[in-house]
Amino acid sequence: MANRLTFPDAALPASTEEIRGRIREFLASELAAGSYTPKVDTWLSGHDASFSKKLGAAGFLGLTYPREYGGQARSALDRFVVVEELLAHGAPIAAHWIAERQSGPSIIKHGNDAIKEELVPGIVSGEVYFSIGMSEPDSGSDLASIRSSARKVDGGYIVNGTKVWTSQAHNNHYFIVLVRTTPVDEAQGRHNGMSQFVLDLRSPGVEIRPIRLLSGHHHFNEVVMTDVFVPDHMLLGVEGNGWAQVIGELAFERSGPERILSTYPLLAALVDAVGPDPSAEAAAELGTLVARMSALRRLSISVAMSLDAGRSPVTEAALVKDLGTQLEGEIPEVARKIVPPGHNETFDALVVESVLSAPGFTLRGGTNEILRGIVARELGVR
Amino acid sequence: MASVDPLLIETIESMLGDLCTPEVIGAAEGGLNAKVWGALWESGMATVGLAESAGGSGGSPQDAAAIAKAVGRFAAPVPLVELSLVGGWVCEQAGIALPDGPVAVVIEAEAGPARAYWCPTAEHLVVVGEGGVGLAPASAATVARSGVNQAGEPWADVTVSGVSLQPGPSPLDVRARGALARSLTMAGALGQAAELSVQYCNEREQFGRAIGKFQVLQQYLAQMAGEAAAAEAAADNAVDVVASGADAHEAVRAIAAAKTVTGRAVGTINRLAHQIHGAIGYTDEHRLQYSTRRLWAWRDEYGSDAEWAAVLGRSVVAAGGPALWPALTSWPPVIR
Numbered sequence: 001m002a003n004r005l006t007f008p009d010a011a012l013p014a015s016t017e018e019i020r021g022r023i024r025e026f027l028a029s030e031l032a033a034g035s036y037t038p039k040v041d042t043w044l045s046g047h048d049a050s051f052s053k054k055l056g057a058a059g060f061l062g063l064t065y066p067r068e069y070g071g072q073a074r075s076a077l078d079r080f081v082v083v084e085e086l087l088a089h090g091a092p093i094a095a096h097w098i099a100e101r102q103s104g105p106s107i108i109k110h111g112n113d114a115i116k117e118e119l120v121p122g123i124v125s126g127e128v129y130f131s132i133g134m135s136e137p138d139s140g141s142d143l144a145s146i147r148s149s150a151r152k153v154d155g156g157y158i159v160n161g162t163k164v165w166t167s168q169a170h171n172n173h174y175f176i177v178l179v180r181t182t183p184v185d186e187a188q189g190r191h192n193g194m195s196q197f198v199l200d201l202r203s204p205g206v207e208i209r210p211i212r213l214l215s216g217h218h219h220f221n222e223v224v225m226t227d228v229f230v231p232d233h234m235l236l237g238v239e240g241n242g243w244a245q246v247i248g249e250l251a252f253e254r255s256g257p258e259r260i261l262s263t264y265p266l267l268a269a270l271v272d273a274v275g276p277d278p279s280a281e282a283a284a285e286l287g288t289l290v291a292r293m294s295a296l297r298r299l300s301i302s303v304a305m306s307l308d309a310g311r312s313p314v315t316e317a318a319l320v321k322d323l324g325t326q327l328e329g330e331i332p333e334v335a336r337k338i339v340p341p342g343h344n345e346t347f348d349a350l351v352v353e354s355v356l357s358a359p360g361f362t363l364r365g366g367t368n369e370i371l372r373g374i375v376a377r378e379l380g381v382r
Numbered sequence: 383m384a385s386v387d388p389l390l391i392e393t394i395e396s397m398l399g400d401l402c403t404p405e406v407i408g409a410a411e412g413g414l415n416a417k418v419w420g421a422l423w424e425s426g427m428a429t430v431g432l433a434e435s436a437g438g439s440g441g442s443p444q445d446a447a448a449i450a451k452a453v454g455r456f457a458a459p460v461p462l463v464e465l466s467l468v469g470g471w472v473c474e475q476a477g478i479a480l481p482d483g484p485v486a487v488v489i490e491a492e493a494g495p496a497r498a499y500w501c502p503t504a505e506h507l508v509v510v511g512e513g514g515v516g517l518a519p520a521s522a523a524t525v526a527r528s529g530v531n532q533a534g535e536p537w538a539d540v541t542v543s544g545v546s547l548q549p550g551p552s553p554l555d556v557r558a559r560g561a562l563a564r565s566l567t568m569a570g571a572l573g574q575a576a577e578l579s580v581q582y583c584n585e586r587e588q589f590g591r592a593i594g595k596f597q598v599l600q601q602y603l604a605q606m607a608g609e610a611a612a613a614e615a616a617a618d619n620a621v622d623v624v625a626s627g628a629d630a631h632e633a634v635r636a637i638a639a640a641k642t643v644t645g646r647a648v649g650t651i652n653r654l655a656h657q658i659h660g661a662i663g664y665t666d667e668h669r670l671q672y673s674t675r676r677l678w679a680w681r682d683e684y685g686s687d688a689e690w691a692a693v694l695g696r697s698v699v700a701a702g703g704p705a706l707w708p709a710l711t712s713w714p715p716v717i718r
Contacts, residue, residue: 003577011714088707271703280692287695291639295616323608372604381594
């Protein structure tokens with residue numbers, strides 16, 4: 001319990017510069033070849049299997065994974081650099097995103113040898129894609145109230161239940177699903193009795209229903225599981241230990257640069273849209289966004305370094321995500337204020353896309369109100 | 383990035399924590415507290431970050447920054463940063479021997495007198511003009527006007543004549559150093575206002591429980607912690623950029639970002655700190671005012687956040703959209 005949070009050690013080592021140079025070259029050449037158009041929020045909506053495969057083939061995925069599964073055993077800071085470059089350049093990275101960010105590390109940490117050998121190399125090559133199987137229709141912020149369940153049968157488990165807000169389930173191959181393996185009234189405490197399974201979304205009994213967003217986009221789904229058989233070796237980690245595993249997964253989910261940079265491509269476009277001779281007010285609005293971005297990036301680096309050093313900066317990550325997602329939403333608000341609609345088609349589209357995506361920024365991966373609760377508890381007031 | 387010796391932080395915080403009681407801070411308004419100044423001077427803390435060859439205590443810019451943050455955190459009623467980060471730096475850069483007492487920095491205006499913070503308490507003036515820089519005794523100033531800022535810290539609008547000038551940092555660069563100094567003291571004071579609010583939420587009871595049990599106040603405290611962290615990060619970025627030996631233009635950009643983020647954080651943190659503290663925090667008797675009044679004053683000194691944000695914004699559009707990302711990723715500089 002402290003009355004303040006501190007963010008020490010914030011500077012990337014010079015060893016990260018080599019890979020930053022390489023990913024910038026890769027992106028420049030892909031952009032020149034017309035293989036992508038920079039967009040906002042591409043880590044959730046830019047599903048492009050061919051682009052993910054190219055990244056995998058070029059050695060930009062699974063950087064931190066062990067060598068025996070195709071990884072490069074590199075520092076998490078190398079990955080931080082690659083990821084922030086991909087986001088800042090608005091590249092389409094949704095296909096491999098969840099798999100590479102959290103499913104792979106979770107499988108490597110908790111999975112048995114069979115599951116690792118079966119799935120991790122495909123994640124590294126950018127060919128095997130995962131969604132997240134946490135939220136349910138009646139379990140959002142209160143994740144421990146989930147009702148999906150699995151019961152033991154010969155050779156595996158039978159899973160029943162409904163998951164929701166499952167981004168890209170219709171395009172991806174698996175999700176790691178959190179279910180009850182012991183009913184809540186028999187478990188010792190509501191956080192006990194949950195387990196995680198790697199569930200093939202193409203299994204019989206899985207129905208994937210689209211949930212369209214107000215933008216018209218389809219990346220959300222509802223996933224209904226009716227008597228879905230999951231073989232024994234797809235139990236992830238220890239039966240009953242699902243809650244602890246899921247919390248570990250959230251540390252990966254909340255700490256990254258995607259919580260700051262979702263609308264960065266609009267900020268870069270705004271600089272040119274404002275033009276060389278801005279009013280003092282427009283210059284100040286733009287300068288404020290840039291200043292804020294630079295400060296939050298430092299905090300994000302600090303969290304990444306802390307994770308890399310083996311610490312668990314859960315509260316710090318929550319704080320940075322709260323600030324970063326607010327900035328992501330602020331960028332389109334400022335953009336439309338200082339460059340009125342009708343500037344040009346590309347720019348206008350980035351603004352509109354950002355505005356329509358913005359409600360999600362401060363909801364996904366833990367609402368900002370939940371995150372502030374985590375921060376407040378660490379400050380010592382709960 | 384040079385890391386700061388924890389012992390240095392412990393020493394300065396313990397020194398200022400003991401000396402800067404609410405009574406001492408309150409009684410010093412309109413001037414400085416000689417005991418606090420003496421302790422900082424005699425311990426060498428006042429000139430940390432200035433080269434020993436120039437008469438300073440040595441140490442890194444990050445060390446000087448840590449002391450500046452502590453000065454802000456404890457609301458030390460002394461013009462320490464006018465010496466350690468602004469005036470002393472000008473002397474060091476120009477090869478002028480460091481003066482042996484409190485200084486004020488006079489950045490000459492195009493016409494008429496210039497605002498010099500802490501001038502009424504200064505023994506020496508560091509004069510900065512288009513023609514160069516120089517050191518003058520306080521008696522060389524002609525005072526057009528004087529007063530105190532919102533925190534009771536004195537200033538004067540002065541002209542200085544008869545100073546011999548020599549090559550040194552430009553007025554813009556010195557103004558930026560002033561903005562860096564204020565950003566750092568603000569970072570400290572913002573953290574203090576946030577911490578005092580946490581303490582108050584645990585102490586004050588209403589409806590039969592500590593007010594910190596109410597979710598809305600928890601949300602406020604978390605927001606304040608966030609704003610304070612962002613402000614300190616912006617100030618630290620600027621210090622690291624300066625320490626890396628970046629050119630003056632780059633240093634000004636990083637400092638502009640720091641003054642923007644710290645200055646803007648004042649609005650949010652002061653508003654929430656006072657909202658949390660209720661009527662008692664709005665009174666003369668509560669110590670919160672020694673942080674919040676300083677923050678309101680400092681955000682306007684050496685250029686407001688709006689002014690520096692526009693400086694940064696103009697620089698960004700001049701470089702163009704594709705140059706922004708390489709610029710952002712150069713702060714903080716990588717560790718070599």
